[in-house]
Amino acid sequence: MEEQIDLVGKAFIDHYYHLLDNDRPALSSLYRPSSMLTFEGQKILGVEDITAKLTSLPFDQCQHVISTIDSQPSTFAGGIVVFVSGSLQLPGEEHHLRFSQMFHLVPVLEGNFFVQNDMFLLNYG
Amino acid sequence: MEEQIDLVGKAFTDHYYHLFDNDRPALSSLYRPSSMLTFEGQKILGVEDITAKLTSLPFDQCQHVISTTDSQPSTFAGGIVVFVSGSLQLPGEEHHLRFSQMFHLVPIVEGNFFVQNDIFRLNYG
Numbered sequence: 386m387e388e389q390i391d392l393v394g395k396a397f398i399d400h401y402y403h404l405l406d407n408d409r410p411a412l413s414s415l416y417r418p419s420s421m422l423t424f425e426g427q428k429i430l431g432v433e434d435i436t437a438k439l440t441s442l443p444f445d446q447c448q449h450v451i452s453t454i455d456s457q458p459s460t461f462a463g464g465i466v467v468f469v470s471g472s473l474q475l476p477g478e479e480h481h482l483r484f485s486q487m488f489h490l491v492p493v494l495e496g497n498f499f500v501q502n503d504m505f506l507l508n509y510g
Numbered sequence: 511m512e513e514q515i516d517l518v519g520k521a522f523t524d525h526y527y528h529l530f531d532n533d534r535p536a537l538s539s540l541y542r543p544s545s546m547l548t549f550e551g552q553k554i555l556g557v558e559d560i561t562a563k564l565t566s567l568p569f570d571q572c573q574h575v576i577s578t579t580d581s582q583p584s585t586f587a588g589g590i591v592v593f594v595s596g597s598l599q600l601p602g603e604e605h606h607l608r609f610s611q612m613f614h615l616v617p618i619v620e621g622n623f624f625v626q627n628d629i630f631r632l633n634y635g
Contacts, residue, residue, distance in 0.1 A: 423580045423593070455548045457627045459614055464585065468548070468612050468629040483633065485610040487593050489584055502582045504593040508608065508633045 394456030394467040397490060397498060402449040409440050415500050422503040435503070448474045450481070463492040464501075470508075483508040519581025519592040522615060522623060527574040534565050540625050547628040560628070573599045575606070588617040589626075595633075608633040 404411045416422075416432035422439075429435050451471040459466045467488045472481040489502035529536045541547075541557035547564075554560050576596040584591045592613045597606040614627035 419585075421582045423582060426578065426580065428582075453551065453631060455551065455629045455631070457546045457548060457553075457629065459584065460544075460589065460616055460626050466591070466612065466614055466627045466629070468610075468631065470610065470631055470633065485593075485595065485631070485633065487591065487612040487629075489591050489614070491585055501585050502591045504580050504582065504591070504612075506578060506580070506593065506595055506610070508595065508610065 390456045390458055390465060391454075393498075394465055394490075395454050397465075397488070398451060398454050398467060398469055401488075401500075402451065405439070406446075406448050410436065412436060412439055415498075416503075417499050417501070420500055420503065422505070424505050425507060444475050446476050450474065459489060465490045465498070473507075515581045515583055515590060516579075518623075519590055519615075520579050522590075522613070523576060523579050523592060523594055526613075526625075527576065530564070531571075531573050535561065537561060537564055540623075541628075542624050542626070545625055545628065547630070549630050550632065569600050571601050575599065584614060590615045590623070598632075 401415065413432055413436040416435050418431045420432055420435060422429045422435045424438060429438050449471055451469060453470045455468040457466050467490065469486045472483050474481045484507050486505045488500055490498035491501045492498055526540060538557055538561040541560050543556045545557055545560060547554045547560045549563060554563050574596055576594060578595045580593045582591050592615065594611045597608050599606045609632050611630045613625050615623035616626045617623050
């Protein structure tokens with residue numbers, strides 16, 4: 386059972402960061418009106434405002450390099466919590482930024498998931 | 511609504527880390543047979559094995575210093591996801607260890623919560 390969860394978590398993460406690094410507006414497909422994002426302490430509610438935040442970040446290009454992905458089933462029927470750590474490389478920046486992020490994924494029809502909860506933090510020092 | 515969630519999340523993490531740093535066996539009160547812990551990639555299921563893991567860590571004393579606590583309501587009725595970052599100080603160690611941790615809290619009667627999902631990672635580099 387855990388292996389299935391790990392596969393689903395990793396597949397989602399790969400897809401999410403691929404979109405974030407290559408087609409940021411397409412991230413809107415992963416959120417719903419009920420979704421919540423906390424980005425470096427700032428709270429944002431709903432797919433429209435979340436997409437606006439992610440597409441307005443002050444860099445055009447970025448690359449996420451994922452170090453760890455931990456997944457567990459949440460209590461919500463079929464839900465999954467995913468905890469990610471990695472680094473973020475911005476063009477022109479000599480040092481990469483380390484970050485942690487957690488997602489709570491809720492299933493929709495067709496075996497897909499949307500992001501109900503999303504929390505992102507840079508890891509300093 | 512968010513403010514209530516923030517208060518609950520912070521109250522829980524204050525309580526959790528106080529127990530962890532002062533009365534580690536008492537952490538068993540916060541887990542159930544369905545609880546899952548992923549500790550540095552190792553998966554542990556159920557209150558007994560989780561308590562055994564936490565009380566057998568290779569240090570007698572530690573102190574958690576919390577930097578950030580972000581909370582959001584999860585989809586499960588009354589559930590809360592909490593994302594924590596901070597540092598862990600061990601006696602005799604010159605440098606503290608930075609960590610990130612996420613909890614998915616599920617309400618029980620009397621207004622309390624138990625930990626359904628717990629994922630802990632040290633932050634390196």
